[in-house]
Amino acid sequence: MTKLGYAAISFLMASTAHAQSDSLSVAMLLAGNIEDNGFMEAGYNGLLKIQEEFGAKISYIDKIEPEPEQLAAALRRLAQDGPDMVIAHGGQNNQAAQQVSAEFPEIAFVVVQGNVTGPNLSSYEVLQEESAWLGGAAAGLLTKTDVVGHISGIRVTPGLKGRGGFYNGLMHTNPDAKFLTIFAGNQDDNELSERVAKAQMEQGADYIFTMLNAGRQGATDAMRGTSTRQFGNVIDWTTVEPEVFAGSAIADVSIPSVEAVQDYTTGNWKPGVVKAIGLENPTAVSLTLADDVPAEIKSQIEELKQKIIRDEIEVSTEYDGPEMAP
Structure with a gap:
């Protein structure tokens, strides 16, 4: 079995356990201002939907300059608190998410509007x-x-x-x-x-x-x-x-993060994939x-x-x- 295969089974078991124990925690990195009337605010609204729909404990960091080192440091701070899932909102997080997800293999990582994958990393994007x-x-x-x-x-x-x-x-x-x-x-x-x-x-x-x-x-x-x-x-x-x-x-772009958490709580979240959502929705x-x-x-x-x-x-x-x- 491939490394990704073992990771998928591991996260399926973990997500099912968290769904049953109702102890879901989700952290999000937003590189810009959550009051920008645009991309970052939509991402923050997605995080609020996650809190409302799944009863998740949420945390976030915003207003980070879109530089790989600063983004990686912010993702690392979020991951160190041990959430079930870390969501990096925006494709500018691709490089940082690949780096930091490898440092925290027990945590599920998602990049919204990203195109990167890994053993515990997937991307969700609206087209x-x-x-x-x-x-x-x-x-x-x-x-x-x-x-x-x-x-x-x-x-x-x-x-x-x-x-x-x-x-x-x-x-x-x-x-x-x-x-x-x-x-x-x-x-x-x-x-x-x-x-x-x-x-x-x-x-x-x-x-x-x-x-x-x-x-x-x-x-x-x-x-x-x-x-x-x-x-x-x-x-x-x-x-x-x-x-x-x-x-x-x-x-x-509030939808991908909600779908990622939905997949996680139902045992359908998979690392190593890019999930796309287009005009059909x-x-x-x-x-x-x-x-x-x-x-x-x-x-x-x-x-x-x-x-x-x-x-x-x-x-x-x-x-x-x-x-x-x-």
Whole structure:
């Protein structure tokens, strides 16, 4: 039997025992601010769901700089308290989770939006690139200038996949469009995101996809009162500021952590795997469009969505084109 096989049996026995004894404890690392109105807040909401739904004892650390050494140190502090599961929220934790999980082989580790595995490590992800692809397709149909932008902060795998998905959706509906893209280096810096958004607008972008956390506000401020509209991500931003947001590529990243704990308590959690959740689960992944988006475009996007679900369209996350300088 393989090392992973022994680990799976071990964790199945451990999770069943904890389910029976009602002594579940779950710790989470959130690299950013849990009040960012975005990715980190969604992760924290997932932790609160775990507390409510499973009666788990929870703990967390947030506001850690996304540097491997700092992330590893924070994960180590959480693991030293001996929880049943440590959840690292965000793909920026890939390297640190691989390192620290090896130091605590008796604890189950999960990376949300990650792509790493190990004898006691798995990854759970919502396929944000699928809703991002639909967002790019919608932007391609809506743009009047044929210039569409993308702004993100740190260069992590989920962000790269989301950017690639958006770009390929744009190319599907508008192959002649010019694509402006940047990873500016910070998810939470509003001055930076406002400056970058204005730079893309000056180059003609009338739709910009933002994959930001607390720094989204700067980009939103730059667009308010202009003809440029924004596509958000993670939550439905069209209900927050409909005059700015034309759509939102929803990827409910509170769901993976809850599913991981659900699997753990039922004995179904397995190390060594990456579990993916896509458009087939509209609670987790979907594209919303603002009320003023024409009905015919909404219909076209719905048709494309169904083709993705039926595997008639393959969502590519590749992008090897030019990027703007930070």
